[in-house]
Amino acid sequence: MEQVSETFTVDLRRLTVLRELQRRGSLARTAEALHLTPSAVSQQIAALSREIGTPLTERDGRGVRLTGQARVLLTHADAIAAQLERARSDLAAYGEGGRGSVTIGCFSSGILGLLPGVLRGLAARLPDVRVEVVEAEPPDLFTALDAGQVDVAVAVDFAATPPHTDRRYSRIDVLRDVLDIVVPTNHRLTGGKQVALRELATDTWVAGDARSCVGAITRAVCATSGFTPDIRHAVNDWSALAALVEAGAGVALIPRLVRPLYEHRRLAVLTTEGEPPSRNIFAAVRTGAEGDPVLRAVRDQLRSSAAESATPRTETP
Structure with missing residues (x-):
């Protein structure tokens, strides 16, 4: 050839x-x-x-x-x-986008903390549009988006996510989700003073698998603070992670978006010194689909619901 x-x-x-x-x-x-x-x-x-x-x-x-x-x-x-x-x-x-269907692919904690408000808002704005939700993370989420199995991808920026320069996708930032430091209530650093994340460098940590969003974010934040966390317990479920911290198995970073999973537990939330760590949540559609009225409504509602979900830090119990 x-x-x-x-x-x-x-x-x-x-x-x-x-x-x-x-x-x-x-x-x-x-x-x-x-x-x-x-x-x-x-x-x-x-x-x-x-x-x-x-x-x-x-x-x-x-x-x-x-x-x-x-x-x-x-x-x-x-x-x-x-x-x-x-x-x-x-x-x-x-056809004015008043009918049809749309599938939203989203990571688990986004489904918990963000999508309920989105679904309520869309039901009011587009009552004749069928909305479906699929749980998925990159890279599989973007494979599904490419294949048309998902119309809107809601994801967290981390290593497995396509870069901002990827021309296949049109993306908008949705939420800066602050990560709280949670420790057992008898931890040596509880007491109200601000702490630097590096002060937890010698602690045992609870985090997700390195290939998952849950684990990748924790490792990246700790690396930025100058240390590699000693991860003894690898779990990819935020509720299970909070339970292990409550049991005294280690310390962790937990996003405020999943607050309902841990606010009832006996955990101490430490006040972070300086700018608190966070993760960036964004929504992407296939390039060229930005003008679709239904997809535009979904992205607008994501931003609106994200603004409503932004809440102040939980006080230390």
């Missing part, structure tokens, strides 16, 4: 597979994300390569890597996907 075909056509489904391969970096991970076999992924890429008449992958040890031609094609794939979304948005706007 030395010359690009002058009459090539492109199967958009195969472009989706190529985009996922770019994100995941291997045939096996791409296959897992798309619920295909590695052989099926290879066949889709090979078929796309034949369609356009140029190689898209090359061997890299036991795996494959994208060719320069594939990366050129992917820049056009992003533009094609965005234009299709604009067409869909224009059609939806023509």
Whole structure:
């Protein structure tokens, strides 16, 4: 395949597979994300390569890597996907967006602390629109967004999240969610004074798995404060994490968005010295879909509900 075909056509489904391969970096991970076999992924890429008449992958040890031609094609794939979304948005706007359905993909604590208000607001604003919620985190959340299984992705910025410069998505910031330091009530630092996070460098910590949002945020915040936390207990559920802190198993960072899960427990919430640690919550749609009236209403409601959910720090018990 030395010359690009002058009459090539492109199967958009195969472009989706190529985009996922770019994100995941291997045939096996791409296959897992798309619920295909590695052989099926290879066949889709090979078929796309034949369609356009140029190689898209090359061997890299036991795996494959994208060719320069594939990366050129992917820049056009992003533009094609965005234009299709604009067409869909224009059609939806023509009908004034008063009917239809929308699926919101969101992380678990966002579902707990943010989406109830969003759903109530949307029920009042768009009573004829069916709203569905799916729990998911990056990178799977954005695979679902690319595939059209999710229309709005609500996520936390961390390593597994697409960067701000990713042209496939149009995103808005929704909420700066403060992370409270929670410790057992008999902890040496309780008593009302402000504490620096670094003062907990020698403590045992409770945090999530490093690959999860729960664990990644804690590790990143502690690293910024100059230490690596001694994580003895790895749990990805905020309620379970709070229970372990209450039992004296360690200290932790817990976002205010999940306050209902721990405000009834006997925990001490320490006042942070200086600017408190926080995580950034954002909402993304496929580029080109910004004009869809339903998706615009969802994003507006997310910001409105986020403003209402922002609450002051719990006092130390």
